[in-house]
Amino acid sequence: MRGSYWRFSRPLRCAGYLCLLLILAWVLRLANGIPPAGPGTVIRRAERAALRKPGEITEILEEGSGYSAAVTWLDGELYTYFLVPHYAKGEKTHRYEQGVVFRNTDGDSPFWCTTPTMVGYTVKDGDFVLQSVFFVLVKQPDPAVVSGQLTVRGEMEGAFRTWVSEAKRDDPRYLVFRLEQTEGGNKIREIFDALSNGSYYRSPVTAEAEVAFFDEEGNEIDRVSFSMVQGSFIAPDLEPIVVEGSYSYGA
Numbered sequence: 568m569r570g571s572y573w574r575f576s577r578p579l580r581c582a583g584y585l586c587l588l589l590i591l592a593w594v595l596r597l598a599n600g601i602p603p604a605g606p607g608t609v610i611r612r613a614e615r616a617a618l619r620k621p622g623e624i625t626e627i628l629e630e631g632s633g634y635s636a637a638v639t640w641l642d643g644e645l646y647t648y649f650l651v652p653h654y655a656k657g658e659k660t661h662r663y664e665q666g667v668v669f670r671n672t673d674g675d676s677p678f679w680c681t682t683p684t685m686v687g688y689t690v691k692d693g694d695f696v697l698q699s700v701f702f703v704l705v706k707q708p709d710p711a712v713v714s715g716q717l718t719v720r721g722e723m724e725g726a727f728r729t730w731v732s733e734a735k736r737d738d739p740r741y742l743v744f745r746l747e748q749t750e751g752g753n754k755i756r757e758i759f760d761a762l763s764n765g766s767y768y769r770s771p772v773t774a775e776a777e778v779a780f781f782d783e784e785g786n787e788i789d790r791v792s793f794s795m796v797q798g799s800f801i802a803p804d805l806e807p808i809v810v811e812g813s814y815s816y817g818a
Contacts (some may be wrong), residue, residue: 601686603653609666611639613648615667622646625738630700637666638682638704644673645704645741647682647740650673668766675797678706685761689749696749699756701763703732703795705778711788712780717744719795721762721774726754730762744778766800 606627614621622639627650629635630666635650649667652659670680689698719730728751732744738771748759761772773796782788 570810602662603662603664605661606635606637606650606663606666609647609650609663610639612727613666613668614639619646619668626743628682628685628702630687630698633662633686634683636682636685636702640740644671645680645706646673646723647680647704648670649683672704672706673690676765676793678791679793680704681763681765681795684760699748701746703746703776704741705744706741707780707789708740709780709789710739710784710794712742713783715744715778715780717746717776717778719746719762719774721758721772721795723754723758723761723767723772724770726752726758727794728755728758742778742780761796765795765797766802767796767798768800771799772796789809 568730568743580715584748608622610622610624613709620641622641624637624641627635627817628637632654635652639646639648639652647669649665649669650663651665651667653662653664669683670676671730672678672680681704684699688695703719705717707715714733714735717730717732717734721728721730730744730746730748734742734744738740746759746762748756751759757767757769758772758774761767762774775792775793776795777790779787780789780791
């Protein structure tokens with residue numbers, strides 16, 4: 568009888584200890600928050616929160632000391648995410664606290680979207696200056712295309728600026744254009760923010776973009792134009808201000 572009791576009681580005690588450890592781990596997680604994780608884990612959490620199927624992670628983009636960005640591909644569409652970085656001993660690591668849904672091509676912009684803006688400091692003429700960077704992703708499945716040039720002209724209340732970016736193909740489905748802003752007054756920075764977000768928050772911003780695509784010999788084989796700012800970002804109790812936008816294809 569004693570041997571039979573020992574055979575059954577020992578596994579039960581082990582199971583009890585395991586349950587106790589799991590409860591303790593759950594309590595510690597509630598107390599300390601969700602632990603930082605790699606980009607794949609935080610992106611999957613963001614996808615589940617958005618009721619979205621898992622996509623193929625195609626880009627992890629790091630610029631400056633603020634947010635990072637991620638790009639996924641799912642059923643022919645591009646999706647971008649904020650990645651909130653984790654810091655250890657004051658240094659940015661390659662682990663993240665959270666992933667947050669940003670923009671995608673599965674909506675008003677069927678062939679392009681942007682990443683969130685990443686901010687940091689860079690050295691220019693011997694001084695540290697604030698640098699803002701985001702990326703424009705443009706679908707281009709034509710295998711003959713090996714490079715492209717993006718030109719964006721933004722305007723707000725008489726202030727305007729033109730950004731030009733060139734890109735080499737790294738992915739067979741799309742090209743990645745980098746836009747940066749390191750100088751200019753508040754209006755120029757507001758234009759730049761509106762380009763990334765697709766909307767303005769104070770005064771109307773217009774922004775027309777054009778992408779020229781080139782083959783291996785440098786011949787232009789396609790050209791696309793579109794508006795990068797569709798309307799305003801406003802509080803729910805305010806009347807919306809809408810700027811009409813469109814896109815067109817042409818050679």
